[in-house]
Amino acid sequence: MSYLKKLIGAFLLVVIVNSCTVDIFYPVDEMDPVIVVTGSFTSEEKSHLIKLEWTNGVYDYNVYNPVKGATVSITSSSESFSLTELSPGMYYTDSMAKGVVGETYTLEISHDGNTYNSLPELLKDVSDMDCAIITEGDTASLFLRGNYLVLMTADEPAGQGDYYLWDFYVNDTLFTDTIGEKIYNSDELIDGSSFNNLPIFFFDTSDVNVYDDLALEMRSISEGYYDFLLALQLEGNRGSPFDGPAANVPTNMSPGALGYFVVSDVTRSDICKLVEPFDQVLECSIGCFETMCESGIVDCETCSLIGLGGIHPDGC
Numbered sequence: 001m002s003y004l005k006k007l008i009g010a011f012l013l014v015v016i017v018n019s020c021t022v023d024i025f026y027p028v029d030e031m032d033p034v035i036v037v038t039g040s041f042t043s044e045e046k047s048h049l050i051k052l053e054w055t056n057g058v059y060d061y062n063v064y065n066p067v068k069g070a071t072v073s074i075t076s077s078s079e080s081f082s083l084t085e086l087s088p089g090m091y092y093t094d095s096m097a098k099g100v101v102g103e104t105y106t107l108e109i110s111h112d113g114n115t116y117n118s119l120p121e122l123l124k125d126v127s128d129m130d131c132a133i134i135t136e137g138d139t140a141s142l143f144l145r146g147n148y149l150v151l152m153t154a155d156e157p158a159g160q161g162d163y164y165l166w167d168f169y170v171n172d173t174l175f176t177d178t179i180g181e182k183i184y185n186s187d188e189l190i191d192g193s194s195f196n197n198l199p200i201f202f203f204d205t206s207d208v209n210v211y212d213d214l215a216l217e218m219r220s221i222s223e224g225y226y227d228f229l230l231a232l233q234l235e236g237n238r239g240s241p242f243d244g245p246a247a248n249v250p251t252n253m254s255p256g257a258l259g260y261f262v263v264s265d266v267t268r269s270d271i272c273k274l275v276e277p278f279d280q281v282l283e284c285s286i287g288c289f290e291t292m293c294e295s296g297i298v299d300c301e302t303c304s305l306i307g308l309g310g311i312h313p314d315g316c
Contacts, residue, residue, distance in 0.1 A: 035067055035116060037251075037259030039091075041074050041081075041105055042219065042266045043123065045098040048074075050083055050091045050107065055258070066090075070111040076103045099123045099263055107253075107261040118261040119224070119252040124162070126220040127155045129269040131288035133297065134214060136275055137202055148208055150201040150271065152216060153291050158192035163226040165264070166200050169215040170208060176201070184221065184229050197295055214271040219264035224252050228260045274298070 039050030052067035066089025074081045074093065083091035099105060100123065107118040130153040137149040150168065166183045168175045176182060183200055200216065208214070221229075231249045251258050272284035274297065284292070286306075293303040293312050300316030303309045309316040 033065070035109065035111070035253075035257045035259075037107070037109070037116075037118070037253055037257055037261055039107075040262045040264060041093075041097075041099050041107075041123075042264045043099050043101060044266050045096060047095045048081075048093045048097055050074075050261070052089050052091065052109065052111075064089075067111060070109055072110075073108050074105055075108065076100070076105050078103070099265075101125045101265050105263045109257070114256065116257040117254045121222055121224075121252065121261065121263040123263045123265055124220040124222075125157075126164070126218060126265040126267050127157065128267050129154045129216065129218060131285075131291035132216040132269040132271045133197070133274050133288070133292065134208075134210065134271050135297070147205045148203040148210070148275065149199055150203070150216060151197040151297075152195055152200050152218070152269075153197055153295070154195045154218065154267075156187055156190055156193055156195055160187055160191045161223070162187040162191075163221045163223055165219050165221045165225075165229075167217040167219075168201050169217065171213050172215075175208075179229065179232055182229060182233075184226060186223075186226060197297065210273050210275050214273070215268055216271055217266060217268045219266045221262055221264055224250065225260055225262040228252075 033054035033056075036053050036055055037050065038053075039048070041048050050072055052070055052072070054065040054067060056063050056065055068085070068088050070085070070091070072083040072085075072091040074083070074097075076099075081093045081097045083093055085091050102123065102125075104120045104122050106120050109116040131151075132153075133151045134148050135151065137147050152166070156162065163186050164184060166176075228250050235249055249258075250260075252260055270285075272288045272292070274284075274292070289298070289303075289306055289308060290311065292298040293308040296313045298312075300309055300312050300314050303312045304316050
């Protein structure tokens with residue numbers, strides 16, 4: 001009997017190892033395509049992009065299906081910007097367009113006799129960054145992981161209801177270019193206080209060359225866009241048996257369209273490199289030096305050499 005059990009077990013193992021997988025396609029009801037909006041309008045003077053595409057079938061998720069020939073405009077109470085389709089589904093403002101803090105903007109799309117509008121989005125002010133630093137990380141830490149750690153210092157205005165998004169640039173190219181890499185947060189726990197050397201990004205040496213030109217960008221976003229990013233990230237990371245039921249990602253577009261049109265004030269700072277070799281620290285601005293000396297990130301000797309020893313916590 002024992003021999004027979006072993007023989008059966010060996011046979012099953014061979015069957016499992018040599019079995020092949022077969023793609024199974026379940027019948028899914030086809031829905032009419034819906035326009036999906038991706039794009040933003042900011043306080044930067046530049047050519048702003050609004051991307052329009054159609055939704056695809058369940059099994060066509062890698063297919064880009066652009067919305068061609070639409071009429072697209074961004075309007076406020078005082079001005080209007082018409083967008084031009086420079087490539088299929090890619091609509092751009094002219095290079096001089098920019099938003100104004102305090103204005104409310106709406107995206108309007110006309111296509112094939114249908115009109116779609118976004119909800120009005122207020123362009124809220126964002127504080128300038130006092131300093132952005134990349135320094136040695138802590139590979140042993142659960143929270144401050146990575147060889148490099150990007151810190152930021154900036155004021156946070158009093159009054160709850162502010163939401164922020166951060167992006168990291170390497171040689172003027174957006175490094176955090178996917179939803180999973182975006183860092184965003186609200187002022188719920190820090191309202192009215194400073195972002196004082198707040199950890200923003202973590203990188204390994206294989207990801208970033210500290211000799212490259214590095215920059216950090218902070219922008220204001222609406223509560224609606226914050227909820228959109230959060231829902232998009234949650235819905236995109238499913239697969240656990242403990243996941244709740246699926247839900248639609250929120251949108252600020254009128255019925256018949258999906259996606260989100262966001263407006264933002266933007267502040268950007270070159271990143272001060274507080275990593276070996278330390279001669280790179282000389283590239284930091286005097287304002288960033290003051291921030292680092294006040295917080296004690298830079299040692300007394302260095303602060304004294306540039307005449308800022310008196311503001312160091314050690315009183316050098």
